[in-house]
Amino acid sequence: MIDETFVDLSRLQFAITALYHFLFVPLTLGMTWILVIMESVYVMTGREIYRDMTKFWGKLFGINFAIGVATGLTMEFEFGTNWSYYSHYVGDVFGAPLAIEGLMAFFLESTFVGMFFLGWDRLTRRQHLGVTFLMAVGTNLSALWILIANGWMQNPVGAEFNYQTMRMEMTSFAELVFNPVAQVKFIHTVSAGYVAASMFVLGISSYYILKGRDISFAKRSFSVASGFGLASILCVILLGDESGYEVGEVQKVKLATIEAEWHTEEAPAAFTMFGFPDSEEQVTRAAIKIPYALGIIATRSLDEEVEGISDLEKNHEKRIRNGMLAYEYLDKLRNGQDTPENIATFDGLKADLGYGLLLKRYTPNVVDATEADIQQAVKDSFPLVGPMFWSFRIMVACGVAMLIVFALAFYYNAHRVIEQKRWLLWAAVFSIPLPWIAIEFGWVVAEYGRQPWAISEILPTFLATSSLTTNDLIMSIAGFVIFYTGLAIVEGWLMLRFVRQGPSSLHTNKYHFEKINQQPAEEQGAQS
Amino acid sequence: MIFDYETLKLLWWLIIGILLIGFAVTDGMDMGVAMLLRLVGKTDSERRTVINTIGAHWDGNQVWFITAGGALFAAWPMVYAAAFSGFYFAMLLVLFALFFRPLAFDYRSKIDTYRWRNNWDWALLAGSAIPALVFGVAFGNLFLGVPFNIDNLLRASYQGSFFGLLNPFGILAGLVSITMLMGHAGMWLQLRTDSDVAKRSGQYGRYALLVFIALFAIAGFWVANMDGYQIVSMPDTQSYANPIGKVVTSAPGAWLDNYSAMPLTLIFPALGIGMAAVAWFFSKVGKPALGLVSSSLMLVGVIMTAGASLFPFVMPSSNNPNVSLTMWDAVSSHMTLNVMFVAAAIFVPLILAYTTWCYVKMWRRVTVHEIENNTHGSY
Incomplete structure (x- = not known):
């Protein structure tokens, strides 16, 4: 039998x-491109302020990047340490994009x-x-391969179950790479x-403008x-809609x-x-609906x-009954009765x-399995509606709020009146957490929406675990919580310190705090 | 498909070996540098000198390790599944230790107080010595066999404990790993730093090489006399991968079978010991560049020795030898090996090319004088 606590702890640790x-x-994904933009302007115009911008935002990027690298290691280890049956069952397919990510992208980015x-x-400007x-290309290619892997968990194309090896095996690398779910994701x-990084730079630049320091540095950063x-949030929303279409097709x-x-x-x-969705009664109370929208x-x-x-429940019930037959034949095949007829029957059922x-x-x-087991399995073949319903709406609400902030910021910036719109600058400062909230939800x-599957319709999550004990999990979760809290404290403290210092942290003797110390009279603007 | 299944299996055994060698020569060296840091750098400027020799490269170097892990997942999924979950707490220990490294490199120079920097130096030491030790211990335990089993649905389960790994031979292998990396790093630092730091680096590097030679020789005699594993019968190497279809026994000295069957393989242990001695010599006569080349070849020798002795085993099971994982049967499908082979054939040379470019661009002795004049542009 399955130890539910153990499975829940495994999921908790991964989550x-x-x-x-x-x-x-x-931040890493977006900041690299912002750095490319800033440095390109520097190389094209030769104005040093753009080099300083690249260096300063690069510093903040570096503080963030270090933890990204450290915590990314966990992800690579964790499939093996905590999801070892998963690793065996789908490693033939899922491992490939991860390894290619290392070879093609992570090496590039990290080198x-x-x-x-x-x-x-040591390098010329152009070099x-x-x-x-x-570095930016590497970072983004990294995301591509990781999302190809993740997209396959959602929509496992280009692979087939092999009863001899008891696992999924790749049948088409091209299908895996060009999985429509992966591309949209x-x-x-x-x-x-990109939105997160833009909001980060926008919010911090707004803070400098509000404080009246390093204005020209801040305004240029604000513009970028x-x-x-704005371009990125439009893209997110458009592609969010496109994922809605893909999800409608396959999930x-x-x-x-x-x-x-x-x-x-x-x-x-x-x-x-x-x-307000109510799972007991299967109704949504006080619903406000937009006609036609979902269908479209x-x-x-x-x-x-x-x-x-x-209706989906009815369909799942049918497939569960088929799955019982498939399992019966799998058992026969693995125990010596691998006659051509049995293989053919199994092939017809193995989906x-x-x-x-x-x-x-x-x-x-x-x-x-008894009839009651089957009915229970049907019920358990859905994630809970509440968390799905609310998480999605929180994400969308944050997205819309950010769209408004970026649109106004872009508009007033284009009209060169951004300094007078202090309410908008404050809004930008307080919007900094929004992209993170939206992204996490x-x-x-x-991923919660994929439950009860580890690999959609192929491998249930509860089967995918390692053969560990609940105690092992409690200890490792405690370790992660302690370590990660420590990392967050050090990172947050360092980040805030450098944000407060602003470009003065570059020690070029051109910016606010260094100028105060030297010539208090001339406070503003360190210019190119 | 470019190659048949059997050939690809062999090639992947070789590629995993190459990735591990890449890992040892580059990231292993960084670990050695961090282990030497407190010994060869007495002042903050000296320590920054040491750190800046690898400042621009440690992150790229670490990817050898990450890619080796990814390649293991893709090419030998069963090994990845069984080893990572079996060595659960050892892997977590490595992981938690590795957290320290990116942070230490990146954060150390950001605040100029003794306490801040000293703490990060300790973090760097822990983040490097612990993984180096644990990897050695893990390799040592492969020779002894790992207590795991695999059931009919191919679910692996581990029956040992974390402390079971810390047996005498495992610890010996861990020390081999630490001393070889310190010796290798000593050559690097002697080459890339100047004056006192370079002198001390050479000195400690040579000590480490001598200890390594002794420990590696002891380990060799130990392996010659311990029980190794032998395959009695197994399915055709061209057939599908299934680790539970063979018969395996253990016999004293069986780990030396490959050397008598293919005497050419004796070159690997000879390279391990011989090149350590050659590196020692070059370091002593003030030719650290040649010392570094020699110590890199030493690492090739050591890793290939482990591979050649165990071949075709990757992870023998002491509980149920018949389910031992080998490079014939714990592997991915023909298609996946083929796809991954093409990827490796394209990208490994590219990686080597741009990594070399980076080293060339950053190649200049890092001096204490230069470091003291450049407090903001370096680590």
């Missing part, structure tokens, strides 16, 4: 470490990040810009990272961030739970903007239906093997 890691990733920080005096550019995720940010359960769509509506389905987003049509939970494995939660031998939607 903690993944969500924590992803606090640092978005050049050192040159970015320490190569200023250094090239280094910064390759990649763009949605990296542009979310507002332009890049019907996710869509139905996000929407709290209990029963299939007549096409075109309405989009529930707000409401999810199916790109007015006459296709979006399946509701009750539903994963659904059969869902029953392992209730009975060690799937074929012995976005991951909750994506």
Whole structure:
């Protein structure tokens, strides 16, 4: 039998470490491009203030990057340490993008990040810009391969189960790479990272403008961030919509739970903007709906239906019963009865093997499952509607708020009146956490929404664990919490210290705090 | 497919070896540098000199380790699954130790107080010595066999404990790993620093090499007399990968079988010991560049010795030898090995090319004088 506590702890540890890691990733993804933009202006115009901007924002990027690297190691270890059956069962497919990520992207990013920080005096301007550019390319390619791996967990294409090796094996590398879910996710995720970095630069620059220090440095940074940010948030929202379409195609359960769509509506389905989903009664109370919207987003049509939970349940029940048969034949094949007929029968059923494995939660031998077990398995084949419904709406609300901030920032900046709009500058400062909130909830939607599967419709999460004990998990979770809290304190403290110092931390004798010390009279502006 | 399955399996055994060698020569060297840091750098400027010799490279170097892990996942998923979950607390120890390194490198120079920097020096030491030790211990335990089993659904389970790994032979292997990396790093620092730091680096590096030679020789005799594993029968090497279809026994001295079957492989242990002695000599006569080349070849020798002795085993099981993992049967499918081979063939040469460019650009002796004049542009 499955020890539910142990499974929950395994999931908790992965969730903690993944969500924590992803606090640092978005800034890295976006900041590298912002650095490329700033340094390009420096190389083109030769104005030193842009080099100082590159160096200063680069410093903040570096503080963040170090933890990103450290916590990223955890992710690579954790599949093996805590999800060893997963690693065996899908390593043949899932391992490939991870290894290619190392070879193609992480080497590039990490080799050049050192040159970015320490190569200023050793490289020509163009060479250094090239280094910064390759660092950005490496970082973003990293995200590409990781999301190809993650996209495969959501929509496992290009692979097939092999009964002889008892695992999924790759059948088409091209299908794996060009998985539509992965492509959409990649763009949605990296542009979310660009938004995070833009908001970070925008908010901190606004703070300097509000404080009246290093104005021209801050305004130039503000300009870069507002332009890049506006373009990125539009991209995030557009691609978010595109993922809605992809999800509608291949992850019907996710869509139905996000929407709290209990029963299939007549096409075109309405989009529930707000409401209180009630799982007991299977209704959404006080719902505010936008007619047609869901149908259009999810199916790109007015006459296709979006399946509701009750219809999906019927479908799952059928597949679970098929899965029991598949398991029965798998057993035969693995115990010497691998006749051509049995193989052919199994091949016809194996698409539903994963659904059969869902029953392992209730009975060690799937074929012995009772009617009650099957009904329970059907119920458990959905994530809870509440967390899905709310996480999604929090993400979207943050996105819309950021769109407004970036649009106004861009508009007033273009009209050169941003200094007078102090309310907007304050709004930008207080909007700094928004991208992180949106991103973390976005991951909750994506990964919690995949439950009860580790690999969608292939491998249930509870089977994917390692053979460890609950005590092992308690100890390792405690270790992670202690370490990660320590890291967060050191990082946060250092980051705040450098943000407060601002460009004065470059020790070029041109900026606010150094000028105060030298010539208090001339306070403003360190200029090129 | 470019190659048949059997050839690809062999090639992947070699590629994993190359990645491990890359890891030892580059990131292992950084670990050695951090272990020597407090010994060869007496003042803050001296320590910064030491750190700045690898300042621009440590992050790229670390990717050899990360990529070796990724390649293990992709090419030998069963090994990745069984080893990482079996050595659970050892892996977590390595992981927590490794957290310190990026932070120490990046944060140390950001605040100029003795306490801040001294603490990060300790962090750097822990973050380097612990992984170096644990990797050695883990390798040592591969020779002894690891207590794990695999059931009919191919789920691996580990029956040992963390402290079970810390047996005498495991610890000996851990010390071999630490001394070889310190010796290698000594050559590097002697080459890349000046005056007192260079002198001390050479000195400590040579001590480490001598201890390494002694420990490696002892380990060799130990391995010659311990029980090794032998395959009695196994499925065709061209057939699908399934680690539970063979018969394995253990026999005293079986780890030397490959050397008698293929005497050419004796070159690896000879390289390990011989090149350590050659590195010692070059360091002594003030030719650290040649010393560094020699110590790199020493690392090739040591890692290939481990590989050649265990071959075709990767992770023998002491509980149930028949489910031991080998490079024939704990591997990915033909297609995945093929795809990954193409990826490695394209990217490894590229990586070597741009890494070399970076080293060339940063190549200049790091002097204490220069470091003292450049407090903000370096670590």
